[in-house]
Amino acid sequence: MKNIFLLTIAFLSMTTFGQNAAKRISNYNLEKKVAIQGYDPVAYFVQKKAVKGKSTLASTHDGVVYYFSSQANKDLFLKNPSSYEPQYGGWCAFAMGDYGEKVEINPETFKIIDGKLYLFYNAFFNNTLKSWNKDETNLKKKADTNWKKIYN
Known part of the structure; x- marks a missing residue:
């Protein structure tokens, strides 16, 4: 009986891991x-x-x-x-906060806030970190909410 219980727990753990990994990858x-x-x-x-x-x-x-x-x-x-790990799955933090979209990033444009890594789009004269810095508190709240909608 103990072995069946342990096998069930192991199976559920692997299934949950597999689902979590697939969700993250997508x-x-x-x-x-x-x-x-x-x-x-x-x-x-x-x-x-x-x-x-x-x-x-x-x-x-x-x-x-x-x-x-x-x-x-x-x-x-x-x-x-x-x-x-970067916040918002590694997508642009500004775009996640401003309009809730997954936008590519420039890995060299980043900011550490409260011990967390935030990445930003920066190309074609559009550095979104500058826009983020103008309204960080509001954008961060919105980005957190938008990411939960996407990732949950």
């Missing part, structure tokens, strides 16, 4: 399952800049692949992945 800003266009999510916090990761230093968290620029950064990520 909603996150990924290129061939790789997040942040291959940039190292930990570098934003540790080095305070965008640093390209290496495919040889990859890790998968719930179906999403991240590249790291160093083994030390990869180890930090593995200890607490959710603290380094």
